[in-house]
Amino acid sequence: MLLSDHFPPVLPAGLASRLPVEDDVAPLAALLTADRRTHSPGAEVSEDSLRSRLVGLRSWARRQVVVVPAAADGSATAAAPVAWIAIEDRAAGRSDVQWAVSRDLPGRDDVAAALLDWAAEAGGSFARHRGVDATQLDATANALDTDRARLLTAARYAHVRTWLHMRRPVDPAEATGLPAPRDSTRVRRVHLHPSGLPVAQDVTTVHRMLEESFADHWGSYRESFAEFVQRLVEDPQEADWDHWWIAEIEREGSWLPAGGLVAARQAPRGDLGEGTYLEYLGVHRSARGHGVAKSLLRAAFADAAARGRARVELEVDADSPTGADGLYEAMGFTTFERTQTWHATAPSHPSRLLEPPA
Numbered sequence: 593m594l595l596s597d598h599f600p601p602v603l604p605a606g607l608a609s610r611l612p613v614e615d616d617v618a619p620l621a622a623l624l625t626a627d628r629r630t631h632s633p634g635a636e637v638s639e640d641s642l643r644s645r646l647v648g649l650r651s652w653a654r655r656q657v658v659v660v661p662a663a664a665d666g667s668a669t670a671a672a673p674v675a676w677i678a679i680e681d682r683a684a685g686r687s688d689v690q691w692a693v694s695r696d697l698p699g700r701d702d703v704a705a706a707l708l709d710w711a712a713e714a715g716g717s718f719a720r721h722r723g724v725d726a727t728q729l730d731a732t733a734n735a736l737d738t739d740r741a742r743l744l745t746a747a748r749y750a751h752v753r754t755w756l757h758m759r760r761p762v763d764p765a766e767a768t769g770l771p772a773p774r775d776s777t778r779v780r781r782v783h784l785h786p787s788g789l790p791v792a793q794d795v796t797t798v799h800r801m802l803e804e805s806f807a808d809h810w811g812s813y814r815e816s817f818a819e820f821v822q823r824l825v826e827d828p829q830e831a832d833w834d835h836w837w838i839a840e841i842e843r844e845g846s847w848l849p850a851g852g853l854v855a856a857r858q859a860p861r862g863d864l865g866e867g868t869y870l871e872y873l874g875v876h877r878s879a880r881g882h883g884v885a886k887s888l889l890r891a892a893f894a895d896a897a898a899r900g901r902a903r904v905e906l907e908v909d910a911d912s913p914t915g916a917d918g919l920y921e922a923m924g925f926t927t928f929e930r931t932q933t934w935h936a937t938a939p940s941h942p943s944r945l946l947e948p949p950a
Contacts, residue, residue, distance in 0.1 A: 758908060
């Protein structure tokens with residue numbers, strides 16, 4: 593059964609759009625991998641992760657279509673996708689846009705423009721449902737991908753930030769040989785029930801630490817606890833609970849939360865062995881300057897070494913107000929890739945169900 597979006601993008605002749613199906617996962621992963629390898633030769637798109645976004649739990653917060661060759665009557669076929677776009681209702685006032693168009697598709701520029709226009713329309717719907725005047729459309733491009741930058745510029749996106757992707761090798765001796773936290777600081781894993789699920793208080797603590805740590809960041813959008821938890825259950829890798837840590841500091845005889853770190857296993861790829869990826873690291877603004885970030889990082893390094901992993905990776909704002917990139921460099925990280933954040937604005941609009949477009 594092939595389903596279409598209620599208000600599909602207006603595409604060039606010979607193409608049609610439909611909702612993704614399970615059979616699209618493998619060919620779309622191949623399309624995305626080929627697209628990324630134009631600037632990152634070792635890139636690999638995981639089918640498992642893509643499946644969750646395309647047809648699994650992570651698809652529920654997204655509106656998305658794939659583009660396929662059209663049948664004689666103009667309807668969508670079950671053929672492999674030649675393009676894809678998804679817009680995620682990420683938080684009040686923020687929507688993430690992910691997209692790709694086959695590099696050898698005739699009329700590629702027109703297809704990209706049609707999809708990005710459609711995403712702006714969908715973003716306006718998100719804004720209406722959120723009760724806000726507009727939503728920020730957030731797209732990403734590799735710094736070397738000048739073609740994507742050109743297409744985003746044509747769609748009225750602006751480059752607003754650059755992100756450093758950093759990597760650090762792991763020394764097996766770090767399993768036991770790293771410095772301990774300061775006397776007034778300690779780091780522990782989240783507490784787990786016998787079922788393997790985390791104690792609720794620890795999950796809420798990590799969420800609070802991350803929200804507070806980024807409250808003064810330029811791109812901060814408040815994510816409710818319910819939204820935070822939903823994202824965790826959507827992607828089992830992010831809910832790898834024995835890769836979660838909480839930092840605490842002692843104040844007046846009590847140990848209080850001071851920071852949190854969420855990490856995940858990285859599968860081997862190319863000539864890189866298995867690694868640990870630091871998804872989120874945050875220090876509460878009131879606890880900065882106490883070595884909390886270093887203590888959390890060392891906990892992750894020691895854990896990676898104990899698991900026999902070869903590397904630790906992370907992403908950081910190149911212009912972070914906290915100077916986090918300098919800390920990471922001092923802790924042995926080097927930059928291996930740069931990506932860019934591009935923003936556009938999608939204003940709220942009345943429901944098209946009540947007023948269909950002409």
